[in-house]
Amino acid sequence: MDFGFSEQQRDVQNLAREILSEQVTVEKLAQYDQYKAERFDRELWAQLSQAGLLGVAIDEQYGGMGFGFFELALLVEEAGRTIAPLPLISHLVSAALPIQQFANAEQKQRWLPGAANGEFLLTAALQEGFHSEAAAPKLSRAEADGNGLRISGEKFAVPFAKQAERILLAVQEGEGVTVVLLDPKAEGVRLQAVEATQYEPQYHLQFDQVWVAAEDILVRGEGAAAMQWIAERSRAAVCAHQLGAADKAMRMTASYTAERQQFGVPIATFQAVGHRAANCFIDVECLRLNTYQAVSLLDANQAASTEVQIAKIWAGDVGHRVSYAAQHLHGGMGIDRDYPLWRYCTWLRHNEMVLGNSAEGLASLGASIADGQAFCR
Incomplete structure (x- = not known):
């Protein structure tokens, strides 16, 4: 095969x-x-x-x-x-x-x-304050108004919200979840710029009795499954982004340690440095395999909740470990803003936070396996 x-x-x-x-x-x-x-x-x-x-x-x-x-x-x-x-x-x-x-x-x-x-541009608002489950919005609600909706609520850390033509988001409508495309320029919408460590444009989105026409309603009343579909692919995409950033940081570190000399020899020849760099390589390859596994299943429209969760755990932990190791092996250069590594470390940390706590994810995965609900392929 x-x-x-x-x-x-x-x-x-x-x-x-x-x-x-x-x-x-x-x-x-x-x-x-x-x-x-x-x-x-x-x-x-x-x-x-x-x-x-x-x-x-x-x-x-x-x-x-x-x-x-x-x-x-x-x-x-x-x-x-x-x-x-x-x-x-x-x-x-x-x-x-x-x-x-x-x-x-x-x-x-x-x-x-x-x-x-x-x-x-299009974008999506998937996060609410103190609530990370995109398929079950708690701070955003909708009421029927003719053939459209009136929606009120708030979403946090919405990327490129001001620049977008529409913002995809979920609201609670009665007992169900509805997915809409919100016009950020509509009356009743407020966008407050927030600063993120990686400098990406992000906004706190608030909407109060905003009219959403029927033509901008994507899924009416049965949007929980749709939001789960979106959340899984978005998480897998963040894992892919984390893979690219971690791989580059690891390779930058390998190149630097091969050139940087101490006591007349490259520091890459030091056993402690070699072991640390090798661990980074193993971490990145494990992240690659788990990310590609999750992505390939999603690409085939197969159930991949467990695989996405595993990739998410690896992405958080690998980003954390590779970032620290890269900075350590670079010495002072690792935090010098005239040298590009710091931007990668910032993004690795940002993606780790976006994906959520790895320890909590691991505990959840373990509980699912113990209950017979999750099995690795």
Whole structure:
């Protein structure tokens, strides 16, 4: 059995790597530090659009390549490898994919072509305060109003909310969950910018009695399963991003220790340094295997809750360990802001926090296995 990438997967990966590695430079990334500029490279976004990569997982009838979630995850991994200033996960994974999966024909025709060609941005609001379960919103509610809805509530840490044309979010409607596409410019919507450690534009979203027309209702009353579908793919995409960032930080460290000399020899020849770097390599490869396992099952539309949870645990722990080891082996250079490693460490820590507490996830996974509800494949 061939466990390698298909030809189309290699093509997507190579094309993404070529464009992102050439266009995302240390000098360009420095422009966004300390919020000196909006962390969104629109020229690079246009290049990805021209190359067809924004539509990699969007059906051909809507202007996309027609590939699957695995190819999209490979694109996200390359974005993590360069920590590219792009909203790939929020736009493509958390918003465009759900529209393709759950929207009606008119909604698909209205939103997917523009998402594939970069005409506008989409995003998703998946987090509420002190509540991480996207499929069961507690702070957001909806009431029927004619053939539409009036929604009120709040969401936290919404990426690119102000720049987006629509924000996908879930609200509680009666006993069910409804998924809508909210216009951030609608009357009653308030966006408050918040600062994040990795400088990505994020917002606290509040909405009070905001009218949502029927044409912007994605799933009515039965949206819990849809939100679970979205949350799993979004988490897997963050794991892919974490894989790219961790792999790059590990390779930067290997290169540095091979060149940095002490007592007249490269420090990579020191046993303690070699062991630490080898542990990083093993960690990254374990994260790669678990992430690809989760992504491949999701790509095949198979049940993957356990695999996503395992990948999520690995992503949090590996990001933590690789970040610390990379900084340690770099010595003072590891925290020097004139050297690029600190940006990777910041993103590794950010992704770890987004994915949630690994210890809690491990305890939950253990309980599920003990109850006979979760088994590794």
